[in-house]
Amino acid sequence: MQTWFNTDRPLLLSGLRGRVVVLAAFQVLCPDSIGSGIPQAQRIYETFEPTDVAVIGLHTTFEHHDAFSTAVLKAFIHEYRLKFPIALDQPNPTSPIPHTMERYKMRGTPSLVLIDRHGLVRKHAFGAVDDLRIGAEIGALTQESGTAAQAQSSAA
């Protein structure tokens, strides 16, 4: 991830240990991203305590590369008044699939990745996701003790 908005410095997952992380991948011209993924990411951001749950947006695409630019994403974030940190996925010189999309093996946008307090991916969804179900999954993850599980994981 190269360019970031709504944050002073690039975020690293390692820096978010102890928090549940919601990674919301979108593309500004994708109808389901705009109609479902982005509003849900914003609701998640507004519902949970930032010390418990970190929401990170990721603009990513495997097509229309000539349409997107930092200026497009900047205007989009301004118009939709998004406040959570958002990264522009880093183009891949040898593939139409950008780096982060490839690393998480995303099938397209919107995609939603839930990462627990220890940095483990616990859910990976492609397409619209039900608010009630995603709320339940985030709520359950927030109940897991970061320290205790970390201890177990260290011991293993």
Place this chain on the structure above:
Amino acid sequence: MQTWFNTDRPLLLSGLRGRVVVLAAFQVLCPDSIGSGIPQAQRIYETFEPTDVAVIGLHTTFEHHDAFSTAVLKAFIHEYRLKFPIALDQPNPTSPIPHTMERYKMRGTPSLVLIDRHGLVRKHAFGAVDDLRIGAEIGALTQESGTAAQAQSSAA
């Protein structure tokens, strides 16, 4: 609670210990019950495992008593294809507020009460409730160990 639908026998909270209970109070002619409360109760019923989360509907009202009957509720449940257990609140001969509404001090419909695995009321909401937030709260409650907490509570 006198008359029940979608269950062989009346349900008692004591018989639901170990499960998270969602008590959804509604009235069939109340716009917010029909537009928000009942569809949400149905979504909760469809989202969670019945061994984890029990959804119970309660038809209750402090007005229009002459309009409601067992036949109205029966037709409503049939038309909306509701599958979770639903009780008709018991009229109170000395007050317009029926018994269960009074016991839970409900302010009207829709009301939503969350009861944990030990039978303790953990949330009481009046009016429309956000799916994401209620999902998170139910998800968190399902993570609480029924047995462990019961032990603690016995020790206290």
Place this chain on the structure above:
Amino acid sequence: MQTWFNTDRPLLLSGLRGRVVVLAAFQVLCPDSIGSGIPQAQRIYETFEPTDVAVIGLHTTFEHHDAFSTAVLKAFIHEYRLKFPIALDQPNPTSPIPHTMERYKMRGTPSLVLIDRHGLVRKHAFGAVDDLRIGAEIGALTQESGTAAQAQSSAA
């Protein structure tokens, strides 16, 4: 039609000549009536001038007869704050299909009947109807001259 609400006296179509009439049939326990038909009837009532377009609600049903009463409809109209005239369809002693439902050969609820300024039925829809299309049809009917067409019709 026997019992009326929101009007001093029973309405007769003959008394509405010169106006476009929207007859919105519904049933208070029918999900599509409550989710689509009734809110649309209310929007039509609020959008058009009453001197141009008359909205009439008709509560009708071919089943659950024991559930419905004047008290149910009265409470419903109060709770949904409906302001347009609404009639309770007259039961038919020899058939489960009440009189008005039979006369207009309605297949169920919600049903929407558009009647032009001369009393001719111009549209008959069963189920949810698109706002844009019904708006266009009502808008077109309001452009028809009541007097001119009546003259033609008298001459014919």
Place this chain on the structure above:
Amino acid sequence: MQTWFNTDRPLLLSGLRGRVVVLAAFQVLCPDSIGSGIPQAQRIYETFEPTDVAVIGLHTTFEHHDAFSTAVLKAFIHEYRLKFPIALDQPNPTSPIPHTMERYKMRGTPSLVLIDRHGLVRKHAFGAVDDLRIGAEIGALTQESGTAAQAQSSAA
């Protein structure tokens, strides 16, 4: 209007005489354009006969000029599967307000302009517009005789 999509040649209002024209101005990063204006334009396009009603989209903006390009609009039209003709408003070298936005004195996006069969502007709306009302207005305009009115207008 310079660049066009979904049409072989640039459209001129003079070439659309005899039809009601719906000019739907939008901007791809404007939440109300995407949430309300564009879906409504698409519904209008699908509801009316093209020989009666011509829908024309206009991408226009007075800000974020560096974000927009032909490639953005092309990708947007592809992703949203829009079929009606769409023009990219022509930048104005001496003002941030592009040519067509200025000519119609639009206040922003979404804007909707209704033009009758004779080329006269009959409605100019800024912001979300109700489907029922816009349907009624288009429906009424389609009832106006292009020829007769033109005759009157010539006589005046």
